[in-house]
Amino acid sequence: MEERRLGGWLFVLPAALFIFAFTNLPLLATAVTSLYAAPIAGHGGGFVGLRNYLDLLADPGFRQSLVNNLLYAAVTVPAAMVLALAMALGVNAAIPGRAFLRLSFFLPTMLPMIAVGAIWLFFYTPQYGLVDRLTRLIGMGQINWLGDPSTALPAMMAVAIWKEAGFFMIFYLAALQNISPQLREAASLEGASRQYFFRRVTLPLLGPTTLFVAVTATISAFCVVDHVVEMTQGGPDNATSLLLYYVYDTGFRYWNVNSAAAATIVLVLILAALAATLFGLVGRRVHYR
Amino acid sequence: MMRPGGEQGWRRLPGAVLFWLFGLVWALPLLYAIWSAVHPPLYSTVFALFAPLTWHNFAQAWNSAPFARYFLNTIFLVSFTVAGQVVLATLAAFAFARLSFPGRDLLFALLLVQLMISPAILLVWNYREISWLGLANTIPAMGIPYLGSAFGIFLLRQNFRTIPSELDDAARLEGCSLLGRLWKVYVPLSRSTYIAFALASISYHWNDFLWPLVISDSVSTRPLTVGLEIFATPDQGVQWSLVTAATLMSSAPLLIAFLLFQRQFVQSFLRAGIR
Numbered sequence: 001m002e003e004r005r006l007g008g009w010l011f012v013l014p015a016a017l018f019i020f021a022f023t024n025l026p027l028l029a030t031a032v033t034s035l036y037a038a039p040i041a042g043h044g045g046g047f048v049g050l051r052n053y054l055d056l057l058a059d060p061g062f063r064q065s066l067v068n069n070l071l072y073a074a075v076t077v078p079a080a081m082v083l084a085l086a087m088a089l090g091v092n093a094a095i096p097g098r099a100f101l102r103l104s105f106f107l108p109t110m111l112p113m114i115a116v117g118a119i120w121l122f123f124y125t126p127q128y129g130l131v132d133r134l135t136r137l138i139g140m141g142q143i144n145w146l147g148d149p150s151t152a153l154p155a156m157m158a159v160a161i162w163k164e165a166g167f168f169m170i171f172y173l174a175a176l177q178n179i180s181p182q183l184r185e186a187a188s189l190e191g192a193s194r195q196y197f198f199r200r201v202t203l204p205l206l207g208p209t210t211l212f213v214a215v216t217a218t219i220s221a222f223c224v225v226d227h228v229v230e231m232t233q234g235g236p237d238n239a240t241s242l243l244l245y246y247v248y249d250t251g252f253r254y255w256n257v258n259s260a261a262a263a264t265i266v267l268v269l270i271l272a273a274l275a276a277t278l279f280g281l282v283g284r285r286v287h288y289r
Numbered sequence: 290m291m292r293p294g295g296e297q298g299w300r301r302l303p304g305a306v307l308f309w310l311f312g313l314v315w316a317l318p319l320l321y322a323i324w325s326a327v328h329p330p331l332y333s334t335v336f337a338l339f340a341p342l343t344w345h346n347f348a349q350a351w352n353s354a355p356f357a358r359y360f361l362n363t364i365f366l367v368s369f370t371v372a373g374q375v376v377l378a379t380l381a382a383f384a385f386a387r388l389s390f391p392g393r394d395l396l397f398a399l400l401l402v403q404l405m406i407s408p409a410i411l412l413v414w415n416y417r418e419i420s421w422l423g424l425a426n427t428i429p430a431m432g433i434p435y436l437g438s439a440f441g442i443f444l445l446r447q448n449f450r451t452i453p454s455e456l457d458d459a460a461r462l463e464g465c466s467l468l469g470r471l472w473k474v475y476v477p478l479s480r481s482t483y484i485a486f487a488l489a490s491i492s493y494h495w496n497d498f499l500w501p502l503v504i505s506d507s508v509s510t511r512p513l514t515v516g517l518e519i520f521a522t523p524d525q526g527v528q529w530s531l532v533t534a535a536t537l538m539s540s541a542p543l544l545i546a547f548l549l550f551q552r553q554f555v556q557s558f559l560r561a562g563i564r
Contacts, residue, residue: 007467008390015381016400018437023403026414033413090308101309104316110547110554111540112496114514118521118536119322122529130321162318167558174559223410226498230518244410244499251413252503260413268406275405
């Protein structure tokens with residue numbers, strides 16, 4: 001039908017225009033920018049090939065941001081997922097007061113990251129913060145959690161886990177409630193233990209949920225740095241700098257646009273690798289409805 | 290799954306106690322913030338059972354920064370963004386679900402790039418583009434990069450495809466135009482998808498921080514998140530009771546909405562999550 005040939009494009013055009021203008025185009029432009037340098041003293045400007053990338057690799061600040069971010073993802077993603085599953089299992093059981101528990105787990109995810117950051121800044125404050133008071137109570141010395149390079153990144157990880165785990169809980173909870181009670185009855189008739197049932201029936205059925213949660217969690221481990229901007233500005237000594245924070249810092253505090261563009265592309269490549277792995281997994285192993 | 294009470298319930302008691310402890314520890318940061326916000330500064334880190342309660346911190350925080358303005362900015366930003374997303378995504382999703390046009394599948398694939406690479410990480414170039422358009426430091430600038438939502442298109446397309454084409458055909462026989470069919474058949478039958486998308490998008494944009502931080506530069510455009518960050522991290526002398534009061538205040542609308550519509554919110558995140 002002719003009306004449809006052009007009609008389709010007219011319907012799609014407005015949304016496509018915005019997506020192209022603010023996602024696809026800037027993505028390409030960032031890739032191009034990362035191959036150029038601004039003329040500054042000592043260097044001529046213009047096309048420099050991969051020099052910005054080599055400069056990044058030579059920059060200890062960037063290397064540390066990359067390592068920090070990989071570590072941050074490697075810890076916060078599994079930790080938030082395991083806690084989320086534990087929360088879901090507990091809340092799914094007939095525990096008295098589970099409405100309160102569910103709320104306690106879930107509320108942090110409804111707060112803006114900036115609010116979470118403010119609360120944890122207070123929580124971590126030396127002397128006044130609850131964390132410091134508790135550690136003193138059990139006889140550990142005073143620790144400046146965010147001020148010490150060796151504790152700052154773990155302290156930031158705790159913030160992220162606290163905010164995210166409750167969000168993933170609702171996905172596990174929904175998946176658990178989808179498991180047919182008949183499966184459990186059949187298993188108990190056959191004399192299967194609870195542990196056996198959990199390992200052989202529950203866990204495999206949670207596969208698609210786990211995959212989804214893992215992807216969501218990993219994306220946010222690389223794309224959310226609000227708390228870094230607010231709580232530590234990447235410090236002390238770059239100890240809490242993450243990739244996107246490095247991009248922000250380089251691009252908007254030092255106005256080194258080309259170098260920020262190269263760092264953005266590194267971030268994009270990591271996300272693309274993640275996407276490729278995801279589609280590989282979905283195609284092969286995990287069963288989707 | 291576990292039977293309440295009874296022999297089995299009691300055998301599980303240690304587990305339940307442990308789980309409650311876990312829940313309490315999880316609530317601690319928020320409880321600590323609430324404690325400090327509703328007590329005079331003197332008590333903000335001192336726990337006395339009968340410490341006097343006060344609303345003074347909220348009033349003082351409200352008056353010591355332009356929070357009213359920040360609230361208005363955020364409300365305007367969120368309504369502009371979500372309304373725009375819904376309209377644009379509806380049109381596009383309809384075409385992707387039910388119309389055939391040359392290049393459809395390629396275009397769809399290109400748009401889905403946004404599911405992985407959000408405009409939020411392409412700060413450098415989006416900042417340039419918005420500046421070229423002369424929109425830097427305006428409220429629409431904070432929403433414009435998000436107006437085309439691949440995620441919204443994807444969700445709605447999935448839903449539109451489940452609507453029986455008999456309904457569509459009937460409307461066509463009655464002489465309904467394309468837009469008329471979309472409006473009278475598809476939109477009303479997708480109510481729950483719209484609610485799901487809107488709630489997820491509202492909470493995303495209410496909480497968005499980095500892009501607004503980059504593109505807004507004055508009290509008249511700053512959203513709550515950026516205003517709160519400035520308030521919570523002054524150069525010296527933080528008065529925690531004020532910061533916690535401001536923090537709770539700026540999160541309150543979303544928290545209250547969540548408490549009132551818990552089921553809808555959870556449903557919305559679940560639906561929005563299934564990709």
